[in-house]
Amino acid sequence: MKNLKINVTRLIIAALIFGLGGLSFLIYIRTRDVLNTNLETQISSLTLSSSAEVGLWLFAHKKELEVMANTPLIKSGDREVIISYINKEKERTKDYEQFFVANSIGEAFSDENQSVSAADRDYFKKVMSTGQSIISDPMISRGSNNPIIVIAAPIIKDNKVIGLVGGNIRLMDLNRIVTSKIVGEIGNAHLVQQDGLIITHPNPKLMLTYNPLNDNDAAPDLKIAVRKMTQGETGFTRFSVNNEAQYLAYVPVPGVQWSMGVTVPATYVTNQLRYLPISFIAVTVFFGFILAFFLNRWLVKPLTELEKYSTELNANLYKKADYYQLNSPVIEVKSLETNFRKMVVALQETFEEIENSKSNLKNEIKEKTMIQEDLKKSYEELWASEEELRCNFEKLQSKEKSLIESERRFRSLLENVKLVTGILDKSGRLIFVNDFALGLMGYEKEEVIGQSFINIFIPDALRGNAIRWFKECLNNKLITVKDYEPIQTKNGEIRYVAWNHTLLYDSEGNVTGVASIGKDITEFKIFQEKLEHMSFHDSLTDLYNRTYFEEKMRLLERGDSTPVGIIVCDVNGLKLVNDSLGHCAGDKLLRLTASLIKKSFREEDLIFRIGGDEFAIILPKSELLVVEHACNRIRKSVERYNLENEEFPLSLSMGFAVSEKTNVNLDEVFKEADDGMYRQKLHRSKSARSAIVYAMMKALEARDFITEGHADRLQNLVVSLGGAMSLSQRTLADLRLLAKFHDIGKVGIPDRILFKPGRLTEEEFKEMQRHSDIGHRIAQSAPDLLPIADFILRHHEWWNGQGYPLGLKEEEIPLECRILAIADAYDAMTNNRPYRKAMTQKQAFQELNDKKGIQFDPTLVPIFIRVIMGTNYHLYGT
Known part of the structure; x- marks a missing residue:
């Protein structure tokens, strides 16, 4: 019996170890399969989200280029x-x-x-x-x-x-x-173009150099997968590279003919299972010894004591030993103990009853054995069911984690993207809005979540259209997209968003809401409207420009606006103003003209600047009499202005024409009006230029440039010198006129230079030198000054050729200019200037002698000094 006990114990321990070990192996296999399945799901989901992210990145850049185009x-x-x-x-x-x-x-x-x-x-x-x-x-x-x-x-x-x-x-x-941080946590990502060439990869050496389809050593499974990637398919496969197993998930990239692949080493799974067999072996051995301990204590020892007791009892009742031998050691310990106690108390009295009930006892033992077997099978089934439930629960937990992670990445993408992003349910209430949209619109999340998007963000005038659009999208399961839509911020500001909407569906294909992503294009739209305004308006006068004039004429020819009148106006003397006073003065004159013309018409009348100095007015449905009245209004406005502003006259030449009531050809009408304007301009241009020149002469006299009385003193000086030289009366008259108006060109020099108290810089002096050329052009436009126009141009030439603007020398310089140069220098030296005090007469004579043969005619300087010495008292009173 002792040997039997030892063998049974060892057998039980061995059975437990091998049984639990086999179970451990099965659990290892099942766990590995579950991990592989979850890994495929995880990699596929990660590849899909990464591909969508890359596609969205490329789509956003493509939209930027389309906006620019x-x-x-x-x-x-x-x-x-x-x-x-x-x-x-x-x-x-x-x-x-x-x-x-x-x-x-x-x-x-x-x-x-x-x-x-x-x-x-x-x-x-x-x-x-x-x-x-x-x-x-x-x-x-x-x-x-x-x-x-x-x-x-x-x-x-x-x-x-x-x-x-x-x-x-x-x-x-x-x-x-592509090789983002999320992908890098478990593997690497790469892109493959349509011919199989790898275009992005964590290993830069493979980019644009490696094509698995052309590599004879590449794994067949990898080639098959790459070929499917080039065909835009989605899948998952396993292959080996350098005897190392790899998993590959691949999906096409939206918007391009590329495919994204994510590879993960197989060791990612085996590393997670590395300690699982060791753990199961340790647990198996531990529970084996625990079970052996309790079996030895609760089963083996009681049976040993029962065996000893039975032996003693058997010695006393040896006569009928066959009746109380134990045929099987599997009887329950408690039942055996109870039965044997009863047998000790009444064995002698009931020996025969025991013999009779022996068969009944055997049947009971069999029945209990069967019940125990049934219980053991039920326990094993329950245990197997528990293990299956536990595996299913772990699988659900893993899937739930994957879903949570996927949702986290998607929500993070929506939160961080610099676009207006929101999700609406079927009733139009917001269930999600990102921080960028909240910051742009000025709301807190608690103010908008669960509220109607249309009631909060859509302006009142557009809400009806927005509600109809939303219902049509849900009913027709089709998104209709406009270029942009206005939305309203919390403070009432209107902003414009270019939307991209997507319908959301449940698992049964029913529409559950709308997801929207939009770009704020408010600044772009304002800029575009400004550009559109600039494209049809003149930047100087803000009137319509030539482009819109021609477009409007084409539209009126096709419309029912006959008869159509056209008035053409031209500013007389603009070139003279630009040449003499500068383009700033010319621009001011053009703006003044535009203002006077606009005041002569209604706000809705069409007024254009069609050229540098040319304006046009279109009057649809206007008879000849209406057009003539309009021309008279313009003339009266110009006359009123000239009466109120005598210092600078404005002159306009005008022509007009009216189309027939049928067969309208506005190009011919415009040509007729333009011809009429030019005919008037030929008659008025000379008088207009003269009026402008005399206004400049009047301004010059009023300002008396640089020093008071300079022009009068200079006339006396040049006439005295000319008289001493016995010049003719005509020459003396030209000298007097030259002395008075030789600096008329200074009306075109800025006051900041003309009246600067200190020395002029090199750039300022070059600007000042322009007054000779400006004065020359002014004089050519005035009949009274025409005889001295060339003298005005040359009055700053030097005897040695170092003067300006032509660099003439000696006798090439007109005599009148040489006389004026000496007299002008003497008067300037003997009178105060903003930058110095006046010289004495002696010092001035010395300066003239020093510059003799350099700046001044050497034969005229001595004559001038003798004249001044002889007439000094009469000229200056000292």
Whole structure:
């Protein structure tokens, strides 16, 4: 019996160890399968979200290029304006290595004003043939030799593709987006283009150099997966690289013909299971010894004592030993103990009863054995069910974690993206809005969540349309998108958002709401409206420009606005004002003219500036009499202005014409009015110039430039010198006129230079020198000053040729100019100036002698000194 006990104990321990060990192995296998399944789900989900993130990043950049291509600045064709604009965009975005603009034949220039050619590039051919925006495959930049991708958007004008706007993005920047931190936690991500070439990878050596389809040593499973990636399929596979197992999940990237792959080493699973067998073995051994201890205590020892007791009893009742032998050691300990106690008390009296009930006892033992077996099977089934439930629970927990993580990444993406992002349920209430939108609109999250988006953000006048649009989208399961929609901030400000809406569905395909992402384009829209205003208005007068004038004439020819009257006005003497007083004075004259014309018409009448000095007025549905009255209003406005402002006269030449009531040809009407204006201008231009010149002469006399009485003293000096030289009366008259108006050109010199108290700088002196040329042009426009026009131009020439503006010398300089130069210098030296005090007469004579043969005619200086010495008292009174 002792040997039997030892063998049974060892057998029980061995059975427990092997049983639990086998169970451990099965759990290991099941756990590994569950981890592999979860890993596939996790990698596939991660690949899908990463691909969507890359696609959204590329989509956002493509939209930026499309917005740029639609700006009037790009469509204007002005190279300098376009370069300035794309340089500002480059500084703003920071993602682009270079911007460039190409015309319809591929001639392009970059933001650095470098001329390049894009005609041989595939993306250029695709954009020009399809009129759609393109994201190119990687290529080498011709400017920087860096690997890049090009995003190109068509420039469309009058429904025709006239060129494209392109932006170069460094491939390393795209690689940084693809190999993000989240992917890097468990593996690496890469992009594959349509021919299988790897274009991004954590290992830069593989970028644009490795194509698994062309590698004979590549694993077959990898080649199959890459081939599926090039076909835009989604999947999951396992392959080996350098005897190392790898998992690969792949999905196409939205918006491009690329596919994203995420690889994870198989060791990621085995590392998680590394300590699982050891743990199970330790647990198995531990429970084996515990069970052995309790079996020895609760089963083996009682049976041993029962065996000893039975032996003693058997010795006393040996006669009938067959009746009380134990045939099986599996009887329950308590039952055996109870039965044997009863047998000790009444064995002698009931020996025969025991013999009779022996068969009954055997049946009972069998029945209990069967019950015990049933209980053991039930326990095993319950244990197996418990294990299955536990595995299912762990699987659900793992899936729940994956879903939570996926939701966290998606919510983080929506929270951090710099776009207006929100989600609405079927009733139009907000269930999500990101911080960027809240900051833009001025709300706190508690104020908007659960509230109607339309009631909060849509202006009152547009709410009806917005409600109808929302209901139609839900009912038709189709989103209709407009270019932009206005929304209202908390403080009542209207902002404009370009939306991208997506319907949300439940598992049964029912619409549950709408997810919306939008870009705030308020500043862009304001800028665009400003550009539109500038494109049809003159920047100086804010009247309509020539472009809108021609467009309006085309529209009126097709409409029912006959008869149409046209008035053409031209500012007389504008060139003279620009040449003499500068373009600032000319611009002021043009603005004054525009103001007077506008005051003569109603606010809704169409007034245009169609040329430098030319204005036009279109009067639809106006008879000849109405047009004549309009011309009279303009003339009266000019006359009133000239009466109230005598210092500078305004003169306009006008012509007008009226179309017939049928067969309207406004080009002929305009030509007739323009011809009438020019006929009037031929009669009035000379008198207008004379009036302007005499206004300048009057202004010169009133100001008496530099010093008081200078012109009068100078006339006396030149006449005295000319008389001493026996010059004719006509020459003396020209000298007197030259002395009075030789500096008339100074009316065109700014006062800051003309009356500067100190010495002039080099630039200021060059500006001052212009007064000779300005005075020459003024004198040519006035009949009274025409005889001295050339003298005014040359009165600052020096005897040695170092004067200005022509560099004449000696006898090339007119005599009148040589006389004036000596007299003007003497008067300037003997009178106070803002920058110095007057010299004595002696000092002035010495200065004239020093400059004799340099600045002044050497034969005239002695004559001038003798004249002054002889007439000094009479001229100056000292």
